[in-house]
Structures are given as structure tokens and as C-alpha cells.
Amino acid sequence: MRGAVIHAPGDVRFETLDDPKILHPTDAVIRTAVTCVCGSDLWPWRGLEPIGDAHPMGHEYVGFVEEVGSEVTAVKPGQFVVGSFATSDNTCANCRNGFPSNCLHREFMSTCQAEYVRIPNAQGTLVATDEVPDEELWPGLLAVSDVMGTGWWAADAAEVRPGSTAVVVGDGAVGLCAVIAARERGAERIIAMSRHASRQKLAREFGATDIVTERGAEGIARIKDLTGGIGADSVLECVGTAQAMRQALHSARPGGSVGFVGVPHDVSVDGPELFFSHVGLRGGPAPVRRYLPDLVERVVTGRIDPGKVFDLTLPLDQVAEGYRAMDERRAVKALLKP
Amino acid sequence: MRGAVIHAPGDVRFETLDDPKILHPTDAVIRTAVTCVCGSDLWPWRGLEPIGDAHPMGHEYVGFVEEVGSEVTAVKPGQFVVGSFATSDNTCANCRNGFPSNCLHREFMSTCQAEYVRIPNAQGTLVATDEVPDEELWPGLLAVSDVMGTGWWAADAAEVRPGSTAVVVGDGAVGLCAVIAARERGAERIIAMSRHASRQKLAREFGATDIVTERGAEGIARIKDLTGGIGADSVLECVGTAQAMRQALHSARPGGSVGFVGVPHDVSVDGPELFFSHVGLRGGPAPVRRYLPDLVERVVTGRIDPGKVFDLTLPLDQVAEGYRAMDERRAVKALLKP
Missing domain, CATH: 3.90.180.10 (Medium-chain alcohol dehydrogenases, catalytic domain)
Incomplete structure (x- = not known):
């Protein structure tokens, strides 16, 4: 063969x-x-x-x-x-x-x-x-x-619940499937972070209610703007880079949850920062x-x-x-x- | 005054x-x-x-x-x-x-x-x-x-459920109260890590079913021995040092949960290690x-x-x-x- x-x-x-x-x-x-x-x-x-x-x-x-x-x-x-x-x-x-x-x-x-x-x-x-x-x-x-199984796991690990607000970091296939998962699990508001028109379009088709194109400090500020100043209930990290993890941790509200499903490369999490955020973090192979x-x-x-x-x-x-x-x-x- | x-x-x-x-x-x-x-x-x-x-x-x-x-x-x-x-x-x-x-x-x-x-x-x-x-x-x-509120939060963040197995890292007042919390939340087995006779005694009085005196790699091995080789459902980290966090993360089973309530000093968490463990991590001021x-x-x-x-x-x-x-x-x- x-x-x-x-x-x-x-x-x-x-x-x-x-x-x-x-x-x-x-x-x-x-x-x-x-x-x-x-x-x-x-x-x-x-x-x-x-x-x-x-x-x-x-x-x-x-x-x-x-x-x-x-x-x-x-x-x-x-x-x-x-x-x-x-x-x-x-x-x-x-x-x-x-x-x-x-x-x-x-x-x-x-x-x-x-x-x-x-x-x-x-x-x-x-x-x-x-x-x-x-x-x-x-x-x-x-x-x-x-990818769909992994997107589902991202939503599960990030504890997406009916009526909640979810942010999806990453507009690759897993991120797009994570939008589907968030919608299926009842998220009321789904914010997809994407800079690519075709991926934004598919994200919207899958259920995204908002698109954020900014990254870094601007991206975090934009998420806060969209979430009453505190951040989202659930963040689905679907990339695996240190930048994406930072974006995810800072996009979650105090006591919110981050599901991280992108295989991490060069990522470490600061203990005191995680502590004072009250954010829950769970990831892994789906x-x-x-x-x-x-x-x-x-x-x-x-x-x-x-x-x-x-x-x-x-x-x-x-x-x-x-x-x-x-x-x-x-x-x-x-x-x-x- | x-x-x-x-x-x-x-x-x-x-x-x-x-x-x-x-x-x-x-x-x-x-x-x-x-x-x-x-x-x-x-x-x-x-x-x-x-x-x-x-x-x-x-x-x-x-x-x-x-x-x-x-x-x-x-x-x-x-x-x-x-x-x-x-x-x-x-x-x-x-x-x-x-x-x-x-x-x-x-x-x-x-x-x-x-x-x-x-x-x-x-x-x-x-x-x-x-x-x-x-x-x-x-x-x-x-x-x-x-301390009791913080022990309760440790058990909550570590998702202690009826019938589950819990490990408590730390035998200070918070750790001892965490034993109370684990028992009240229905843990069937509560393993307290302690080297001090008087604290071991109080831990048992509060509901600990097992005491582990070893630390480091030996402590982790002993927890695995007591938990069918895979680790505990829930680990309550009540110290805040890098050593205690390592003990906690390695004492949880794949997919288990760590609640960390000791104010962390010099603690960071390796992304890939957390990822492949499937362990959930949540902490903060109670x-x-x-x-x-x-x-x-x-x-x-x-x-x-x-x-x-x-x-x-x-x-x-x-x-x-x-x-x-x-x-x-x-x-x-x-x-x-x-």
C-alpha cells in the first residue's frame, strides 16, 4: 500500500x-x-x-x-x-x-x-x-x-454552560470546531478571535456572535469591553503557544475557566498570577x-x-x-x- | 486601643x-x-x-x-x-x-x-x-x-465528591481544616501528608483515613501505591511552595483536580506537563x-x-x-x- x-x-x-x-x-x-x-x-x-x-x-x-x-x-x-x-x-x-x-x-x-x-x-x-x-x-x-472531538473537549474543560459567555482563542480547525461545541453546549455569547475573513465567516456560520481581530494587550482589552469589564466565563485555548495561553488566561473572568487543547509549546503558567485570578485551568489530549x-x-x-x-x-x-x-x-x- | x-x-x-x-x-x-x-x-x-x-x-x-x-x-x-x-x-x-x-x-x-x-x-x-x-x-x-473557609475552598476547587479519594498536602491549620472539608463533602478516603505526630493525630480526628510521611519522589510513589497506581481524584494543596505544588500535581490521577490555596511563592507550572496530566488546577484566595x-x-x-x-x-x-x-x-x- x-x-x-x-x-x-x-x-x-x-x-x-x-x-x-x-x-x-x-x-x-x-x-x-x-x-x-x-x-x-x-x-x-x-x-x-x-x-x-x-x-x-x-x-x-x-x-x-x-x-x-x-x-x-x-x-x-x-x-x-x-x-x-x-x-x-x-x-x-x-x-x-x-x-x-x-x-x-x-x-x-x-x-x-x-x-x-x-x-x-x-x-x-x-x-x-x-x-x-x-x-x-x-x-x-x-x-x-x-478536531471536533478536541473542540468539544475545549468547551468541556472550559466548563461552557447554557447562557454563558465563551471566548475561542485560535481560528484553526480546532478553534472553529470549538465554536460549534460552545454553541451546542448552550453558550449565549461566543467571541471568536480571528483575523482571517474566510475563517471569521465560518466562525459566524458555526455560531460565533462576535469577532475580535486584536491580539495581545489590545485583544485582552477588547474582550474585557465585550464582557462587562471582567472577562468571559469560559475561554477555549486552541493554539498552544505562550501568547495564546496569555491571551486565554487574561480573557477569563475571575473564577472563570480556561480549557487548553492546543499542544503547548514553550508554555508555563505563573503560580501567583493564576492564584489571584481564580481561573481554573484544564487541558490535555482530548x-x-x-x-x-x-x-x-x-x-x-x-x-x-x-x-x-x-x-x-x-x-x-x-x-x-x-x-x-x-x-x-x-x-x-x-x-x-x- | x-x-x-x-x-x-x-x-x-x-x-x-x-x-x-x-x-x-x-x-x-x-x-x-x-x-x-x-x-x-x-x-x-x-x-x-x-x-x-x-x-x-x-x-x-x-x-x-x-x-x-x-x-x-x-x-x-x-x-x-x-x-x-x-x-x-x-x-x-x-x-x-x-x-x-x-x-x-x-x-x-x-x-x-x-x-x-x-x-x-x-x-x-x-x-x-x-x-x-x-x-x-x-x-x-x-x-x-x-482557615476553615480556605480548607473548604481547597476541597471545592479540587472538586471533592462523595466517594472520592482526596490527598491533603500540608498539615498546617488550613491543611487540617481541608481534611474536615473533604470529609464533610463525602470523600471516602482522605490521605493527609504529615510528619508531625500531634498534627497526624488531629488529622485522623478530623477524618483522615491514611497518613503519608514521605515527601518528594517517595511521597508521590506512596500516594500512587495507595490509589491503585494512578493517583487521587482530588488533591488539596495547602502550602504554597514549589515543592508542595509538585507534590500535588503528581499526586492527582489523570483527569483529577488540584485545588491550591496556599499563597504561592516562587511557583510556576509547566504547560506541557499539566497538559499531558489532564489535571485541572484552580486556586486563589478563598x-x-x-x-x-x-x-x-x-x-x-x-x-x-x-x-x-x-x-x-x-x-x-x-x-x-x-x-x-x-x-x-x-x-x-x-x-x-x-
């Missing part, structure tokens, strides 16, 4: 690879329906994360079950399945506590920009749809496996598996359409162009079709 | 001071029933916080209303009142959101180790008991004004006013007895000995009687 391999910053190639096989009785192998490029894939692409030896890429997937190991009974060949970028047995203490992305047997997916993918912990990880969904729903279901049944249902019934974050569709063999388009911000997120 | 004044590290004097007066129509003046020395008072005493000009000390109080300003109708002269170390109008947005210790008109109390005290924002700050309580209840009610009616009721009915944290009683004019005894760990907390 063929799949994407990163060799060096800016160098992703579509190559012939070994066909994935069942290695453990808890594995499944799926045929990829659609996959995509993630904002976090750009860190090694940009040379901001070490690459080491050349290795496959990709952690987002939906597909058709090809084969299952002897211990996998929850899904069967032919079914259409959605999973998570973090696999989980769904039975360990951390899974039972609601944190499958911290499963004691977790493996992070990393080979999904390919025609076939081996899924470890398949029994706990994969959720099959009732029937094979229309192809137009595939992008939405793909989004659920990562526990997507916990939300999957609910989010799949919302997509299949047409209640939400996070698939709109894909504004570029490419054949899988043009995966490198997907990286380039996202790096140059010509695309929010690139969908890849085998 | 007379009261305590700090002049330099290790130099607290009991001096004649101006009688407090009503300065604003929102003030009250109380006659102190009992007051005390706080662990946080030891920071300037030890020379670890700048003192500047000589100034009065003390932020814990219960007493009898002497006089009220024209806008104070909630309490009247002769009533016995309990307040908070942070005054609040109880009407601003932050108060309405449950964070009176972040009131837009907040003033931190700082003159309470004295015979009389001016209370700003008296209308929102003071809670009168139904009748003058027996003198034996005064220490418990005094504790409510700070919103004591929010809890006052409930906690006063628990003390008056004898349901809790946080007054037991006072293991030394002195006449107010011996306030300096209270500082010395606590600094030398001869006392957990010194009660002062005018």
Missing part, C-alpha cells in the same frame, strides 16, 4: 509501504475512507519538532474495517468506523474516569495518511456507524476523530472516545457539520500539497481521499 | 494605636472577640516578604458590632459577627459569580490583631449569628473566617463569604469543630509569642484573646 512519510522539514513523500497487519489480537486493520492533515503535523514540517528517522504521518481517520484480531468483537469487517487519534482499551481506570486519551494502554496513532491503517486497542477505540454513511458525511465524521457516540450522532443527524473546516480536498497521493497549503495558510484543513 | 504592629522581621510589638472609626458609610467597627496569627503572617515575620513601613497585622476576626456606617443595614451594634479576610460588597459581578474574594471593591483585612477593627464593605462582608454564641464556639467561628452561612451553621450546631486547630491560647498583648511559637512549630495556630 502507499502512504505519507516525513523525511525532513518540508519533505513529506507519498511512498510504498508494507501493508499493515494484525500484530496483536486487539488490533484491527481498516481501509481508509478519508484522512487529513492536522495543524499539529505542521510542527515537524516546519522544523519546530525533531523528526528523527523518516516515519509515517497522520492520526485522523475514518474507514472500513478490513480485518480484526481475535479479541475484537465490537466491530466487524465491512463496517464504517470512527476512532480517535489516541487509542484506548475503554476498560482501564483512566478510561472509566473519562480520560481514554490517558488510557493505561494508549497508543497515539501516527500512520493514518495512508491507504490502510492498523488500529491498536480496536475494541475500545472504534465506534461503528449503524450503516455506511453517505459520502458527504465522511468529512464531518473524520473531523469528529480529532478524550475523544468519551464523546464519540454523541458526536457521531450529531453529525449523522445533520445537527452539526464540522466537515466544513475542510476547505481543500486532495487525492491522498498529493498529501505534500496539503501540508504546503496549510503551512502557507491557503487552507484551514486539507482532506485527503485515497 | 492597642494592637499588633510589625516593625521588622521577628519584631512584632503590641502598641497603642488610634481607635478605628467609621470612614465610609459602608464601614462597621467591631470589638474583637478573638483573633489569631495566620501561617501567612509568618512570611514577613521570617523576612521572606517585604515589610516596608511598620504596619498593623492580622486578618482573622470575630467580634461584636460597635458601630455601623449609614449604609450598613445587615448587621447592628451588639451582634456577634463573622467575616472574611477579604471584604466584599456581595453585589458586584464577581461576587454574584461566587468569587467575593475577587470583589471589585475588595479590601484585604490587615489590622485584626487588635482590640477594635474597622471592617470595610461591612454590609456584604459580615454575617451575624442568630444569638451571641457560647464562648467555646468562638475559636471555631474564628477559624471559619479564614471565597469565604460564599461559604459563611453554611460553615457558621456547621460550627454552631457542633457538626464540625475547626477551633481545635488552635493549640495555643494567649492574651492579645502576647501576640509576639504567638508568632514565635508558630514560627518554631511549637504551635499549629495561636488564638489571641483581647
